[in-house]
Amino acid sequence: MLEPKEIETLLTGKEWSALRGLLCELEPADIAVLLGEIPPEQLPVAFRLLPKDLAAEVFVEFDGDDQEHLIHSFTDAELREMLDELFVDDTVDLIEEMPAVVVKRILRHTDAETRKAVNQILNYPKDSAGSMMTIEFVDLKQNMTAAEAINRIRTVGVDKETVYSCYVIDQNRHLLGVVSIRALLFAKDDEQVGEIMDTNIISAATLEDREDVALKFAKYDFLALPVVDNENRLVGIITVDDAVDVLQDENTEDFEKMAAITPAGDESYLKTSVWQHARSRILWLLLLMLSATLTGSIITRYEAAFAAVPLLVAFIPMLMDTGGNCGSQSATVVIRGLALKEIEPRNALRVLWKELRVALLVGVSLAVVNSLRVWLMYRNQTEVAFLPLCVLLSVTLIIVVMLAKSLGCLLPIAAKRCGLDPAIMASPLITTIVDTCSVLVFFSLATRMMDWLIP
């Protein structure tokens, strides 16, 4: 594999054609990674070596900083040439990333038709199907023959993002059917598109959430999905590669939210600044730190209890951690189930019933093992009576586990029903709530059992 250092050496030695040869052997995504690692002042020179069509493919793989740097180095003619090569959805992505002054320059150098399409896509909400679609698809009429259709694909297909799914529309651009190039190839030459096409169409609405759209790809194994407006007019298509990116981004976002991180954007970990990292983490930490105060206050209310039996304090971490872990297990499986649409809010009671039974099994097992552990560690001490201590801990554990698992499954479902993202109801928040409850249950039980606890 080519190393960034080798590129620098070839550039310094002005060995243009050797470098071009080496770069052309690579995939665009790999070229972008390599060129992203050479000194910025060398980037424009290296980039100009690439053939026009490859250059455009590499350009869309760069991160925002490199793209901006390159655009500044482009002449107007070069910029126009580059923009001509880009697909409309990539131009939209570019515009969303660039600062206003660069956007102005980009729009000045796109042709009127593309500019109109770009503006239309930019008008859709950020996370909608409309904002991720492209308008470069092959449309067919139903009275074409298969041979005519294939000819049309050969004529207009070069500039289209995919030619493998073609869309049959009437004169008002209503979507009538979908036909794959595979079906066209296997059809007889004089068969009509209208007879071959599939009329049971799964499509996306322009305003549909992009995560739901991506899940349709995962469910139905499509290579492309048509996007229609509310009068069923075909306005664009979404291809599977963009759906894969959305799935990965949404998963990353869920991982972040579930760890109490405000999603920081699409930059990779190493490219995100320390400030940005700190900013996206501090909010939840502050909130959770302050709510943990509540647990502290509850403990102070029971000063008398642990003044009488100081050993009780030793069990606080175990109860808090176990409660937190149980809650986060339930929250995670339910959040994931909701994200994959395996669980719907209407399943709330079924999920709760399942979690309660799991909690009982788990709670009893933990209580038994814990009693054994307490017996091993404390059977010879005189501060508390062993049996009451075991009863206290076992009952608390079972209650805490059942509570943690109920909250863990119900809070994400409730969030979903309220139109919030279930992922924010994840471990840290639930842990904090469960902490409070476990301390409360533990000490109020202990207080009631005090006479029995002290031998």
Next chain:
Amino acid sequence: MLEPKEIETLLTGKEWSALRGLLCELEPADIAVLLGEIPPEQLPVAFRLLPKDLAAEVFVEFDGDDQEHLIHSFTDAELREMLDELFVDDTVDLIEEMPAVVVKRILRHTDAETRKAVNQILNYPKDSAGSMMTIEFVDLKQNMTAAEAINRIRTVGVDKETVYSCYVIDQNRHLLGVVSIRALLFAKDDEQVGEIMDTNIISAATLEDREDVALKFAKYDFLALPVVDNENRLVGIITVDDAVDVLQDENTEDFEKMAAITPAGDESYLKTSVWQHARSRILWLLLLMLSATLTGSIITRYEAAFAAVPLLVAFIPMLMDTGGNCGSQSATVVIRGLALKEIEPRNALRVLWKELRVALLVGVSLAVVNSLRVWLMYRNQTEVAFLPLCVLLSVTLIIVVMLAKSLGCLLPIAAKRCGLDPAIMASPLITTIVDTCSVLVFFSLATRMMDWLIP
């Protein structure tokens, strides 16, 4: 949308053709969901209504129980017909799901060639590229013309999983190049495949991890990827739809592992039994509960400290939770970065340096807010001196946050370097370690400051 109840009514009323008409309008994935919800005894009847090719597509979408139930209801002839329609990779998936007696019956009714291919794929390790590939692809020779190639696709393509990427091989089946049907269509009829094909091939090795393979799809936007053995002979291909499924499965597995759940298999939440759920959660809970004992023992060692200043106990939950949350934030971003290959083990020091700076920023902010909160709540009490208490808490917080973030980023990287899954080093484990440390730091500092703390 058709409801399961309607299907039952149509079946009971023996309105076969009406039901067939309604079902044929749906996508296979949707039909499988619907038929999965009608009473099992009606399933074989409904399934038999589907046309042969659609039936096979629906069959692969069913879950294991329904598939097993259907196979038991098939006559030998029906089973053979169904197996003829399945792609080899789907047959492999089926065999991996079914109990031994069903597998025997399946293998008895597949033709010799398929059986050989199935056995070959079954020999690859479970999570390898080889185990997820299919052998049904179109191969071409480099001296074919574009027109001949298209003709070959039209002849042999019907049974192939994809015809959009074709693979050029020599007489020893070595992979020479890849050519898309798009390139063939845009080429002149008499151009040779050898001239059109792309010879810079990205391929997967048979033993490569399936997650790495799926990430290649995400990175390079492929529709299919060739799989080669260690002599570069083409043995199969992987299509993007299977890669999407792998990405989703691997994400689910990471979510589970990070919440201290042993991955329970591919069944959905609601289909997994209570026993299975409990089993996959109890192991880590027991382990973490027992390790929390350590934190408890440390607390008992400092009985004197909190006997002198009982208020100290009130800060344990806040310190433990904040440490846990900080650690899980770092662990999550690093685990995700490793999974997406944005972070490599060799970046360990860069990551640590970044996390330490983030920790300092976050730690100081938390300390300031916490001091304010302590001032508001405790400025009028006489048990402890306010200023020393703030110093104690602030220093502890900053140390705990820095420790949590260092462990949170280093443990997953260390796991990766040792060939373990970084996801197991997630929040619950790190929380438990950080708990112990935070209690230790807090009480040992408090003990040293005792004279100053008590007014």
